[in-house]
């Protein structure tokens with residue numbers, strides 16, 4: 203790995219060689235450090251630099267962060283924190299700033315006991331950003347002076363120097379991503395804006411200003427300020443802004459249990475799905491984990507206990523003749539969960555599933571206490587939730603009946619397929635493809651053009667049911683939706699009579715293609731079909747089919 207380095211090593215001290223090897227490693231295998239070198243990796247550089255300012259803000263020393271997309275597509279991040287230290291590092295004989303900028307993972311050396319993330323997504327250190335930039339400029343405003351150092355591909359061009367005076371305090375970082383490393387080099391406003399909005403919601407009170415100095419078609423530049431003084435309360439309202447609420451209140455808690463800071467905001471809406479956004483150390487844990495499990499456990503237990511303790515509600519449940527299942531408590535629930543863990547263990551395919559067991563009990567306890575209190579204090583809202591839960595249980599039972607009747611009356615249960623399906627001859631799911639085609643006539647054309655050995659065609663008539671707006675069982679009453687389920691070989695309610703979980707063991711096609719017209723109706727149908735997959739059989743998406 204260090205062949206090229208050895209040749210030029212005479213001018214470097216032993217320490218420098220180590221540093222260079224570190225930076226060379228980052229440049230040789232950038233994906234190992236920042237995930238990938240596509241658009242995602244490119245934007246990751248910004249997050250990495252901003253994260254350091256966020257850490258400074260979480261430690262209580264910084265209130266403002268300014269992120270600028272410059273006209274030449276470089277990025278500037280400036281904060282009003284204490285400034286990265288510039289004094290001499292004892293062992294390495296160079297400025298602490300230089301160490302932070304050039305030594306892998308050096309960030310930890312100055313750790314203030316904040317919640318850094320080990321491995322996985324963030325926390326690789328600003329030195330990685332430096333290594334992957336053709337040029338980088340660091341400035342520190344501290345003690346009345348402006349300190350500065352510049353780098354090329356991570357290598358300092360000169361020792362840290364004073365370049366002027368200032369009454370500002372803080373750190374300013376500017377970098378130019380290396381176009382020989384990244385497949386994309388143009389920053390997208392929306393991608394950065396979404397992350398900055400999320401960070402502002404997750405860290406109440408921090409003001410993040412995003413600017414885009416690249417003129418648009420009208421020659422205009424952009425600026426947006428993200429600032430949420432109420433943190434997650436504002437976040438959950440934002441997530442649910444297009445939904446109708448069961449009641450306007452946000453159920454909110456912010457506490458610490460067993461040394462784990464926990465913040466949660468919950469709203470109930472009139473839709474039928476569960477939307478939980480969970481974060482650990484500001485990272486979106488899309489695969490969930492122990493914090494999510496703790497939340498769900500507490501929610502089920504607390505609502506159940508509340509319903510059982512209230513004679514009127516118990517009678518109401520008895521009358522409705524339903525057995526309430528855990529998932530019934532989560533219909534129409536939107537929640538944002540944010541916790542901080544000192545040593546997070548991230549697991550799962552994308553390393554976004556929290557594994558720390560101690561977190562489960564902490565979140566369970568926090569949610570149990572806060573929700574019990576909320577229900578006692580808000581009987582009106584509590585009743586609205588319980589009514590909704592009973593409705594959900596009834597719908598779930600109705601869904602089972604609809605499914606059973608479909609399976610009885612149609613030829614499908616015996617391996618029969620929907621009449622409209624033009625199946626392929628292969629029976630090997632690995633090579634079989636199913637085309638979901640908009641309209642019978644396009645379906646006909648697709649049939650003529652296909653390779654019948656492995657390509658099957660299922661024409662769909664018009665728009666399928668919008669499952670996002672329908673109760674669970676309605677999907678099983680819709681012919682078009684049932685045709686898709688049957689053609690795919692999906693079964694529901696296998697583990698436990700009315701489980702909502704799809705069983706895809708007998709999936710007949712491992713490639714599913716949505717084929718619609720390139721117009722608004724086509725896009726709408728795409729959306730409806732994808733929503734159906736996302737809500738009823740997310741495994742199809744998760745497995746990349």
Ligand code: 0RA
Nearest residue numbers: 254255258283284285286287312373
């Ligand atoms: C450790 C110690 C001190 C400041 C920082 C880290 C710091 C790092 C970054 C990175 C971006 N912005 C930052 N702001 C501050 C200061 C220690 C002291 O002053 O005593």
